[in-house]
Amino acid sequence: MTTRRTLLAVLAASASSGLLAACGDGDAQATVGSKGKNGGLNIGPDQHRIRGKKVDAIAAKVPEKIRRRGTLRLGGSADASPPLGFYATDDKTRIGVEIDLATLVADTLGLKIHFEAVSWENLFVGLDSSKFDAVFSNVTVTEERKEKYDFATYRLDDLAFEATKGTSWRVKAPADVAGKTISVSSGTNQEKILVDWSKENQKAGRKPVNIKYFQKDTDYYLALQSKRIDAYLGPQPSAAYHVASAGQTQIVGHISGGGDQIQGKIAATTKKGSGLVDAYAAAIDRIIQDGSYARVLKRWGLSNEAVKKSEINPRGLPTS
Template sequence: MKKVLAMMVSLFMMAAIFSGCGQKSSTDDSLEKVKKAGVLLVGMHDDYPPMEFRNEGDEKVGFEVDLAKELGKKMGVKIKFVSNAWDGIFLALNSKKFDVIMSTVSITDERKKTMLFSEPIVYGGNAIFVKADNTSIKNEKDFPGKTIGCEAGSTAQDIVSKISGLRDLKKYNAAPDAFIDLKNGRISAIVTDPMVGDYYSAKEKGVYKRLKSTLNKEPIGAAFRKNDKALRDEFNKEFNALNKDGTLSKLSTKWFGYDIYK
């Protein structure tokens, strides 16, 4: 009886081992697929200067556009940009419309629950921009009774919506529209990433100004599907290589006017 029992236990253990081996077939082939295809599909909401936007020739340009191209060279693959509205960009990633999102994505604990992130590419956050002649707003404590603008679906929307007493929180799908409304007095302030607002301030000197007060500081990175660790790790490796060889500093000076990596 003991021999039979021992044999049954052995058979059960062998079945469990083979079953476990079978489960390992769902390995992470995210990097392998990209290498085999020879193309990295990059999802992007291309209306957020100077990070990613379209120039007068309708070409995608910007800091993250250039960064993606440099990463493609390092990885030995071509880069194909896929435009997507911001409010559906995370769903599009998980439905495999593209391999990675490079579109000024703030790294948050909530987003980490459903996505993998690269190391921080830059540090953004939520700065406050007003018209240059505005003296009524010194910080977010002056927001009550006023109409404030932000990008729809952004962390700025989450933060500003918690401030009580606003006349209105106007949400925009495109940053240029928000700054046009600010210039024309339709809103009192915009809450957005500092480098974005600084771009508009430099582009139209004397029209906008950034306040000293900021609502928070946020790391910005590339977003990957939760199981695509191999692709994310390759991204990090090549990103660090671009940092070491000075490429990132050159791109930063080109788009921001200074080296954010020093």
């Protein structure tokens, strides 16, 4: 997962310009990228979250020990990564699509959430030690992780090419980036995909990709505006959030986080053999069916990452 630690600084600057509006309709916050006069982004502590209702047949799938406890001990990454998980304007209320979906799942299971934000590596330490019952934190299913954890999918893992607003250029295949200057974060899966695409272009007699690296997220955006790069390749959720909040860029292409070989998938994660994965999958299927799932994704601008059904331990990204 690529975190976007400095994006909040960009959003704060946008907020001071009046680009972010804290508004709601009594049901939920305004959706990211919604159209019309009332469109805006509510990043305040009063979220008016979409809530679910307990379904007894699904709640019965939860191990008795946890049902007696009445709480779902949930781990999430402490990194500020809008719109996945970040802090509201009060600097203490955790908000984002991951906590919204986890809340719906917990509601369906008849449990209250006890949430703790920790470093990325400590999410898995918490699962290993049974400190956490679940992690809802943009965890991609991989074959290596499946050796230790059980997964119930709830979103697609997609990457996005973000370019300046108004460009007619679109990206669907390696040939579309031949000769283009594209920035990417070093050491990430998207860097590997871009490097592979560049090699493929060269083998086909096309120009390679001119890959650029920057230290800060704000540098990517400044480079886009000054036309020093043609696009930035990063996680689709973060790109969609920046597009909606700043209004100066657009997404010109999507690819799977697994590249050409496999569609990456994001999943609720639990310790293997904990007995919880069936309950998570059933709860996710329920919120998909009742429409609350789609409403949550829409409010955060992630409708294109929706799944039709939760899969338990599907094929994951390859180990190598």
